[in-house]
Amino acid sequence: MGRRREFDVDKALDAALCVFWRKGYEGASYADLTAAAGVERPALYSAFGNKEALFRKALDRYFETYMDFIPEALAQPTAYGVVRGMLFGALELHTRFPDQSGCLGINGALAVSDEAEPVRRALIAERAQGEAKLRARLEQARAEGDLPASSDPAALAAFVLAVSHGMAVQAKAGFNRDQLAAVAELALSAMPNGTPDQTGLKGKNVSD
Structure with a gap:
C-alpha cells in the first residue's frame, strides 16, 4: 500500500491557487508553492503532478470557486443586464482580495517563456470559451x-x-x-440601444 498523505489536498490546492493568482505562472517558484502549501516538493507533485499540472488544477478550482458571476450574468433577462453583470462581477473579483488583485486567468501568463507556452495556450482557450458563451447570449438578445x-x-x-x-x-x-x-459604466454607455432595460440595475452596483 502507498504511504498515506499527511496533508489536506484541497487546502494545498487553494494555497497554490493564491500563489499563482498573485505571482502568475512563471513568477510562482517551487519554493513559493511548497511554502504556501506547507508540504515538501515531492509530496506536492505526488498529489498534483508537475508545476503545469498543478496550475491547471488551480485554474479549474479558480473557475469553480470565483467565476460564478458569469452564469448569473448570462441569465439576466436583457443584454444590458448581461453586460453589466459581467463587468461588475469581474471588477468585484479583481478588487476583492488586496493580496490577489486582478484575475488569475490574466495574471497567469501575460508573457511566458517557450517552456510555458502550453499554459498560455490553455488560458487563451479558456477565455475563448467565455467569449463564445457571451456572444451566443448576445445573439439570442438580438434575435429577441x-x-x-x-x-x-x-x-x-x-x-x-x-x-x-x-x-x-x-x-x-x-x-x-x-x-x-467608472470604466465599467463608461463601457456600458456604449451598449447598442435595444428595448428599454428591465433589470432595474442601471445606475446601481450589483452589490447594492
Missing part, C-alpha cells in the same frame, strides 16, 4: 429584439471581454474599485 438587428454580437462580446481583461490589468497595477467602476 433586445438588441438592434444591426448590432454585432461578436464585436460586442469581444469589446466586453477586452474591457474586463483591461480592468484586471489595471487592478493589478493598483486601480481601486471606484476607478474600475
Whole structure:
C-alpha cells in the first residue's frame, strides 16, 4: 500500500491557487508553492503532478470557486443586464482580495517563456470559451429584439471581454474599485440601444 498523505489536498490546492493568482505562472517558484502549501516538493507533485499540472488544477478550482458571476450574468433577462453583470462581477473579483488583485486567468501568463507556452495556450482557450458563451447570449438578445438587428454580437462580446481583461490589468497595477467602476459604466454607455432595460440595475452596483 502507498504511504498515506499527511496533508489536506484541497487546502494545498487553494494555497497554490493564491500563489499563482498573485505571482502568475512563471513568477510562482517551487519554493513559493511548497511554502504556501506547507508540504515538501515531492509530496506536492505526488498529489498534483508537475508545476503545469498543478496550475491547471488551480485554474479549474479558480473557475469553480470565483467565476460564478458569469452564469448569473448570462441569465439576466436583457443584454444590458448581461453586460453589466459581467463587468461588475469581474471588477468585484479583481478588487476583492488586496493580496490577489486582478484575475488569475490574466495574471497567469501575460508573457511566458517557450517552456510555458502550453499554459498560455490553455488560458487563451479558456477565455475563448467565455467569449463564445457571451456572444451566443448576445445573439439570442438580438434575435429577441433586445438588441438592434444591426448590432454585432461578436464585436460586442469581444469589446466586453477586452474591457474586463483591461480592468484586471489595471487592478493589478493598483486601480481601486471606484476607478474600475467608472470604466465599467463608461463601457456600458456604449451598449447598442435595444428595448428599454428591465433589470432595474442601471445606475446601481450589483452589490447594492
